[in-house]
Amino acid sequence: MELSVRGNRMFAYTGGRPFDRALPCVVFVHGAQHDHSVWILQSRYLAHHGHGVLALDLPAHGRSSGAPLASIEAIADWVVAVLDAAGVGEAALVGHSMGSLVALDCAARHPARVRRIALLGAAFPMRVSDELLAATRDDEPRAQAMVNVWSHSAYAHYPSNPGPGFWVHGEDLRLMQRQRPGVMYVDFKACNDYAAGADRAAQVACPALFILGRRDLMTPLRAGRALAASIKGARVVELPCGHNAMAEEPDRVLDALAEFLREPARPAT
Amino acid sequence: MPQPSPLRFDSLSLHAGQAPDPHTGARATPIYQTTSFVFRDTDHAAALFNMERAGHVYSRISNPTNAVLEERMAALEGGVAGLAVASGQAALHLGLATLAGAGSHVVASRALYGGSHNLLAYTLPRFGIETTFVNPRDLDAWRSAIRPNTKCLFGETLGNPGLDVLDIPAVAEIAHAHRIPLFVDATFTTPYLQRPFELGADLLFHSATKFLGGHGIAIGGVLVDGGTFDWEASGKFPELTEPYAGFHGMDFQEESTVAAFSLRARREGLRDFGACMSPTTAFHILQGLETLPLRMERHVANTRAVVAFLRAHPAVESIAYPELPDHPDHALARRLLPRGCGAVFSFTIKGGRPAGRRFIESLTLFSHLANVGDAKSLVIHPATTTHFRMDDAALAAAGIGPGTIRLSIGLEDPQDLIDDLGRALRAAQKG
Numbered sequence: 001m002e003l004s005v006r007g008n009r010m011f012a013y014t015g016g017r018p019f020d021r022a023l024p025c026v027v028f029v030h031g032a033q034h035d036h037s038v039w040i041l042q043s044r045y046l047a048h049h050g051h052g053v054l055a056l057d058l059p060a061h062g063r064s065s066g067a068p069l070a071s072i073e074a075i076a077d078w079v080v081a082v083l084d085a086a087g088v089g090e091a092a093l094v095g096h097s098m099g100s101l102v103a104l105d106c107a108a109r110h111p112a113r114v115r116r117i118a119l120l121g122a123a124f125p126m127r128v129s130d131e132l133l134a135a136t137r138d139d140e141p142r143a144q145a146m147v148n149v150w151s152h153s154a155y156a157h158y159p160s161n162p163g164p165g166f167w168v169h170g171e172d173l174r175l176m177q178r179q180r181p182g183v184m185y186v187d188f189k190a191c192n193d194y195a196a197g198a199d200r201a202a203q204v205a206c207p208a209l210f211i212l213g214r215r216d217l218m219t220p221l222r223a224g225r226a227l228a229a230s231i232k233g234a235r236v237v238e239l240p241c242g243h244n245a246m247a248e249e250p251d252r253v254l255d256a257l258a259e260f261l262r263e264p265a266r267p268a269t
Numbered sequence: 270m271p272q273p274s275p276l277r278f279d280s281l282s283l284h285a286g287q288a289p290d291p292h293t294g295a296r297a298t299p300i301y302q303t304t305s306f307v308f309r310d311t312d313h314a315a316a317l318f319n320m321e322r323a324g325h326v327y328s329r330i331s332n333p334t335n336a337v338l339e340e341r342m343a344a345l346e347g348g349v350a351g352l353a354v355a356s357g358q359a360a361l362h363l364g365l366a367t368l369a370g371a372g373s374h375v376v377a378s379r380a381l382y383g384g385s386h387n388l389l390a391y392t393l394p395r396f397g398i399e400t401t402f403v404n405p406r407d408l409d410a411w412r413s414a415i416r417p418n419t420k421c422l423f424g425e426t427l428g429n430p431g432l433d434v435l436d437i438p439a440v441a442e443i444a445h446a447h448r449i450p451l452f453v454d455a456t457f458t459t460p461y462l463q464r465p466f467e468l469g470a471d472l473l474f475h476s477a478t479k480f481l482g483g484h485g486i487a488i489g490g491v492l493v494d495g496g497t498f499d500w501e502a503s504g505k506f507p508e509l510t511e512p513y514a515g516f517h518g519m520d521f522q523e524e525s526t527v528a529a530f531s532l533r534a535r536r537e538g539l540r541d542f543g544a545c546m547s548p549t550t551a552f553h554i555l556q557g558l559e560t561l562p563l564r565m566e567r568h569v570a571n572t573r574a575v576v577a578f579l580r581a582h583p584a585v586e587s588i589a590y591p592e593l594p595d596h597p598d599h600a601l602a603r604r605l606l607p608r609g610c611g612a613v614f615s616f617t618i619k620g621g622r623p624a625g626r627r628f629i630e631s632l633t634l635f636s637h638l639a640n641v642g643d644a645k646s647l648v649i650h651p652a653t654t655t656h657f658r659m660d661d662a663a664l665a666a667a668g669i670g671p672g673t674i675r676l677s678i679g680l681e682d683p684q685d686l687i688d689d690l691g692r693a694l695r696a697a698q699k700g
Contacts (some may be wrong), residue, residue, distance in 0.1 A: 037526040045321035124617035156288040159323040163337035174496035174527040
């Protein structure tokens with residue numbers, strides 16, 4: 001569905017069903033240089049299992065217009081503006097990589113709007129190597145090739161994503177190639193520059209789930225564990241995959257998310 | 270710490286899409302010879318049917334052995350998805366039927382395999398899909414044949430029978446200027462000799478029966494989606510960008526930004542047309558694919574040796590092979606096919622039909638049959654077999670002379686092939 005947010009048209013995939021704001025809302029936030037389609041199985045399942053789903057295309061990504069937002073805080077505020085535009089009071093936020101920082105920041109600064117957070121491929125700090133950051137600015141094809149190889153832990157995926165016969169590496173590369181020129185640098189710089197992660201993690205009061213890849217080369221497991229340890233009560237699910245967990249382990253990611261979203265809210269203390 | 274690098278072509282030929290079986294430890298790809306797959310529970314079943322979870326339901330739609338072949342071919346071609354089907358002909362049909370319907374139009378090269386020509390010229394018109402055939406070397410002809418209802422441009426990477434080299438970058442540019450994809454038959458080149466997506470093509474298929482398998486024991490086809498074409502931006506493919514009543518109102522482009530074509534081809538085409546590949550066939554093709562780089566290198570080396578021999582032989586009138594300077598696409602071949610122009614070519618023997626017949630019957634190592642791309646060398650004389658009803662004028666219009674011989678060069682010792690050809694050429698001239 002399309003919404004107007006701050007004067008710009010934005011797109012959200014609603015899981016193959018019309019969005020129903022009366023249902024518990026789950027908002028999916030993709031990572032750098034991606035769009036809503038990275039969540040396709042998980043978002044479609046939840047939309048058909050009692051949730052109102054908004055899998056966002058961030059500004060300048062996928063079908064959403066506008067300029068890319070230059071900081072994690074700006075994206076977090078924009079997500080709240082999307083909730084306003086959709087008439088949603090509070091939502092569970094599920095974020096991947098850059099999107100995980102957005103979910104973290106949003107939960108800390110807008111606690112009344114965030115019911116719970118699930119962070120995939122998360123780490124803080126989310127530093128980007130000088131070489132990669134320079135490539136995102138000066139040589140996008142090279143940067144995309146680097147990210148593509150670092151995001152995957154295997155050359156065979158069962159049952160693949162979104163199904164058998166689909167080549168996960170190829171889809172990820174093409175999706176990065178499909179984004180607009182200049183977006184990649186803005187995204188990666190936003191991750192690299194985000195400095196408030198530790199403070200925000202300490203502020204998070206809602207239930208938090210971390211889904212981490214044991215062979216993640218983009219956001220290493222130990223960094224994800226450390227971030228999880230800084231959020232009170234956060235749960236960690238570790239999967240035998242790399243950074244692109246939604247595509248490498250679609251079923252296990254979905255199972256972890258579905259279970260987490262079924263749990264009753266943590267009682268206020 | 271050294272930076273990780275992606276697997277290269279030869280390694281992908283062996284590993285893409287398959288790892289040791291986690292349950293049994295089997296290193297080779299198991300043959301999952303089963304029609305159907307048990308659901309974990311009713312919710313799992315419903316989720317699989319509604320594409321909320323990935324997995325296998327029924328082997329007409331997907332199968333674990335076939336998936337290895339599909340993903341490996343997508344990896345080798347640099348695409349996003351593959352679909353293994355019953356034959357190359359089924360792959361062509363699935364590709365066209367996913368893009369086009371009644372009232373649609375295709376622009377195709379006129380230098381096509383006879384089966385492809387039959388489908389486009391005679392059969393698809395019965396279903397409302399018309400085709401305009403053009404000289405593949407005439408870029409203006411491609412351009413001027415496009416109509417508002419044209420759904421794709423289609424050609425062979427190396428055309429039949431004269432090995433016309435398709436100028437993929439130029440034809441793709443024409444296609445994209447009209448917001449339609451370029452679809453190619455890459456059977457003769459294989460991804461070892463050319464990767465059409467890197468040159469601008471959007472969709473391709475192979476008759477896997479030929480070089481991919483290489484053993485001549487299994488019929489199959491593979492359709493590969495490059496993931497490059499933006500169906501939404503095109504605005505000409507509502508089948509991919511608007512809700513489809515046949516699958517719960519699914520909008521395939523919303524579901525997958527880069528693989529909408531493959532989703533529809535599998536969810537509609539394999540489901541409804543049903544031209545699926547047997548898992549055992551997929552296994553057979555995979556065995557060939559593992560050695561594709563080695564075999565293609567040898568195929569090309571042997572072909573070069575045979576071409577050089579024939580070129581110097583007094584009984585040979587002409588040879589159509591793009592690596593030769595007198596071939597009309599020689600310069601293009603040097604640019605687009607630097608690793609070689611494949612192992613299938615035609616030459617013309619002096620003496621017309623009678624000489625052609627005597628030549629074929631004198632060969633002992635070459636097998637006289639209607640196939641190409643086998644590990645064993647093959648030969649056919651079109652004027653006395655596939656085109657025997659045509660007179661010389663009709664043959665000429667098809668680019669075939671009465672003395673035209675088509676060879677598919679195999680993996681034997683090249684000197685043995687040359688010896689066999691030399692004996693047969695001498696015999697042919699004695700009649």
